[in-house]
Amino acid sequence: MAKRESAPTIVVLGGINMDLIATAPRLPMPGETVRGGEFYTAPGGKGANHAVAAARLGASVRMVGRVGKDTFGPSMLDDLRADGIDVTGVSEDPVNASGVAVILLDDSRQNHIVAVYGANAACGDTELQAATSALDGADVLMLQLEIPFEVSLAAARAAKSMGVTVVLDPASAAPLPPGSLETVDVLTPNQTEATFLTKLEVRDLASARDAAHALVEMGVGLAVVKLGSEGVCYASREESGDVSAFRVEAVDTVAAGDAFGGALAVALAEGAGLKEAVRFGTAAGALAVTRPGAQEAMPSRREVEALMARR
Ligand code: ADP
16 A cells, blocks of 8 residues: 555544453452562553554554553553654543553453453543644544543544544443534444444345445444454445455454454545555454564554555
């Protein structure tokens, strides 16, 4: 895909999280202590993942969100800065801890997860103002469902009035207030989220196509339904189609959808055609599943273009 003269500007308003992972031979029963194997931390949050995905693909990215006044906050911001992301729109919450997910993982990869949204759930007027000023001169606003939805919706309305494309990843699945999908230019649900939003059982390309059309009827400009290794179905009022997934050796599917979303946003902001933009997203998603982790798995532009050239 040809790169535009100047890098597109993407604003991400969303969740910033730290995963705290402990491995053990088996998961403990209530009240039981099990001796663990390893402990490690990994930066995540769908907002931060989208920001890293888009930055690695060449976009100029402005992150807006909230972290806690604890050791995780500065560390997560350092990680974002290391990818060249502007974090001046991220505030520090004086009371709430940084968002974390405490994850227990056993030898058969079964897990127990407690997600504490913390500072992410306290996003409000400060973040709305930061997002609104960050939108000046931006091409795309990326949103997810990990901060209070009314803040995202207000930012989406501001973006629309400024001619900025609104991309919403409706994850994790949650009911949306009536009429809110009309503010969304591009919606990128996975299979579960598409089923949840349309009440149609999405299980294959044919049912994904029906769901994509149903989402357009519900007010979305472009619906892109992600189907893991099956690929993607998309529909707008003018155009629809599907793109099959690249065949790769999958080692960890975490954040495949975030890689896809960041890449799709970059391609659309660069003015790529719809099918080409979706292909760019599927190449980024495929590369992300070949590596463990979330942000560390996000591919570079060179890697995505090399994979696209293979097909
Ligand atoms: P989410 O992570 O949001 O649930 P998906 O699992 O559907 O989203 O993955 C997003 C995209 O990443 C897919 O549409 C596909 O293009 C790519 N992808 C995911 N899993 C694989 C896989 N096993 N092989 C190749 N591509 C994949």
